[in-house]
Amino acid sequence: MNEFDIIKHYFTKASHRKDVIMGPGDDCALLQVPANTLLAVSTDTLVSGVHFFADMDPTALGHKALAVNLSDLAAMGADPCWVSLAITLPEVDEVWIKQFCAGFFELSEYYNVALVGGDTTKGPLSITVTVHGTLPLGKGLLRSGAQVGDGIYVTGTLGDAALGLQQALGNIQVPKAHQEFVRNKFEYPHPRILVGQALRDIATSALDLSDGLAGDLAHICRASGLRAQIEVDQLPLSDAMQASISQEQGWELALTGGDDYELCFTVSELHRGQLETALSHCGVKFTRIGRMFSGEPNVELVHEGKPYQIVNQSWDHFRKV
Amino acid sequence: MNEFDIIKHYFTKASHRKDVIMGPGDDCALLQVPANTLLAVSTDTLVSGVHFFADMDPTALGHKALAVNLSDLAAMGADPCWVSLAITLPEVDEVWIKQFCAGFFELSEYYNVALVGGDTTKGPLSITVTVHGTLPLGKGLLRSGAQVGDGIYVTGTLGDAALGLQQALGNIQVPKAHQEFVRNKFEYPHPRILVGQALRDIATSALDLSDGLAGDLAHICRASGLRAQIEVDQLPLSDAMQASISQEQGWELALTGGDDYELCFTVSELHRGQLETALSHCGVKFTRIGRMFSGEPNVELVHEGKPYQIVNQSWDHFRKV
Structure with a gap:
């Protein structure tokens, strides 16, 4: 196959979704958005050497590029409904592309997301994915809806992806039994689609954790005009984390480590029971870590009733613009 | 302003569109697609050094990145309705960003397209734009609808952007009086939005010319299962083209030069009158350059009744994957 054929072969995949009137191969994709729904659109770019190592396993990269979106x-x-994939490749390496697509399409098929278009170009390795989803009219978990008194929750455990990164960089030694777990948390984040859907009628605000809880929760604070207080000893740390570093170091990774892709959300105290019921069907652990207060938009950390400061370990983090 | 503030300042622009329920700044944009319409989505990436010169005027680049989409x-x-902009920048240079945005937003405002999201990342300069538009249900100018006997048409004049590129590369000397025209055709392509809308009920197939007429028209041939015949002396060449190079060289640029962003479309002979009327309101010249025949999908060139071969000038073209 020549370059054009390879690209066409791997990046054009027929979809069984009936709402895809025209998939890849024409000037535009044509999509049918159901009546009485809103269209939700998001775009994320992953740049080689900035957001991932240039030699990252292509299957993991294919998964992650879609997962973060x-x-x-x-x-x-x-x-989730449809996705566009814009990929810039330094060369057309069929083995690499095949593995990338294996990771990408395994996840897209799991969520029945159709690849409807995109662009393949030559240049420094970079991937921009645009996802499209739908929401019932009037729904949508905005960052701006948190209320005074709401509990603050997170799914899963925090900081594991950052632990995986530090393990890969050789900065932290993770015990052998936990190495695969943290590498998977770093390379194969799992989007919390079912949780998000279950929260539609319950949560007052939500976002996903991409840059670390402390910074991300500050977005909810600013958008909602409220102060957040986090009890650091409530932060959910994995067994892998607890077996690898001290509790204080674990809290730092949980608060400042990126790439968790867990959800952080707020729920009124009145709806705690409803929350338990709704999320019990999702198979995802969730933890109450604090509460929203009135006051200057800010994230406050407390431990045993006293203000808590992060001890900055100066680990070599990925920096994003 | 710090880097984050600069990015936020320039890339977050409030929109007056009522169908933008949530613009940039949350996890997703939320958009209201009108009832009884299809959503049309397209993505294109421009990579520095591949699709444009690294020192291209940023205002022109901002325009072009949106225009090609x-x-x-x-x-x-x-x-056109909404756009997402994913831009990867080697550094946060406020002057450059300001100029890029001037070009981008002048065009987006002209067509009332709202910037609803995107991503700004650090890395080698590259721009991925995803545009969203709407179409009445059942409409959509596909590549696959051409019929035997249909006339083949193009808007504007062809090859001028390629002439502008060759001028910039120093390969062709364009007379002074025409230099600005060809540079503008190369740097500020004008999307034929009004023509496309006017053709909805008339054309049997359409595409835009990004890689050169001969290659692009072959897509219509393959999708429609037909043969196209082009009368090369009908190819519309600009005064600038005719003043700069020979007719044969002009035909080559018209057939193989990229970046024209004119429309190529097919119309039944029965609808020629209707076509004249519909396009008379668009202020865009259009030319009948050939006809569709049954036979092997292919583009045939004829001149004075005989097969015509392109004389390949071996100019240094941009190559795309």
Whole structure:
């Protein structure tokens, strides 16, 4: 196959979705958005050497490029539908492309998301994915809806992807039994689609954790005009984390480590029971870590009733613009 | 302003569109697609050093990055609505960003297209734009609808952007009086939105010319299962082209030069009158350059009744994957 044929072969995949009137191969994709729904759209770019190592396993990269975008739909409570993939490749390496597509399409098929278009170009390795989902009219988990007194929750455990990164960089030694777990948390984040959908009628605000809880929760604070207080000893840390570093170091990774792609959301105290019921069907652990207060938009950390400061370990983080 | 503030300042622009329920700043944009319409989506990436010179005027680049995407909506006959901008920058240079945004937003405002999201990342300069438009249900100018006997038409004049590129590369000397015209055709392509909309009920197929007429028209041939015959002396060449190079060289640029972003479309002979009327309101010249025949999908060139071969000038073209 020549370059054009390879690209066409791997990046054009027929979809069984009936709402795809025209998929890849014409000037535009044509899509049928159901009546009485809103369209939710999100775009994320992953740049080689900035957001991932240039030699990252292509299957993991294919998964992650889609997962971080689906995570934005999850944070909005949307149903994933369609995706566009713009990929810039230094060369057309069939083995690499095949593996990338294996990771990408395994995840897209799991959520029945159709690849409807995109662009393949030559240049420094970079991937821009745009996902499209739908939401019932009037729904949508915005960042701006948190209320005074709401509980603050997160799904899963925090900081594991950052632990995986530090393990890969050789900065932290993770015990052998936990190495695969943290590498998977770093390379194969799982978008919390079902949780987001279940939260549609319950949460007052939500976002996904991409840059670390402390910074991300500050977005909810600013958008809602409220102060957040986090009890650091409530932060959910994995067994892998607890077996690898001290509790204080674990809290730092949970608060400042990126790439978790767990959801952070707020729920009124009145709806705690409803929340338990709704999320019990999702198979995802969730933890109450704090509460929203009136006051200057800010994230406050407390431990045993006293203000808590992060001890900055100065680990070598990925920096994003 | 710090880097984050600069990015937020320039890339977050409030929109007056009532169908934008949530613009940039949350996990997803939320958009209201009108009832009884199809959503049209297209994505294009421009990579520095591949699709444009690294030192290209940023205002022109901002215009062009959006224009080439709007051109895809035009080729589908869609109404432009929303756009996502993913831009990767080697550094946060406020002057450059300001100029880029001037070009981008002048065009987006002209067509009332709202910037609803995107991503700004650090890395080698590259721009991926995803545009969203709408179409009445059942409409859409596909590549696959051409019929035997249909006339083949193009808008504007062809090859001028390629002439502008060759001028910039120093390969062709364009007379002074025409230099600005060809540079503008190369740097500021104008998406044929109004023409596309006017063609919705008339054309049997359409696409936009991004890689050169001969190659692009072959897509219509393959999708429609037909042979196209082009009368090369009907190819519309600009005064600038005719003043700069020979007729044969002009035909080559018209047939193989990229970046024209004119529309190529087919119309039944029965609808020639209707076509004249519909396009008379668009202020865009259009020319009948050939006809569709049954036979092996292919583009045939004829001149004075005989087969015509392109004399390949071996100019240094941009190559795309």
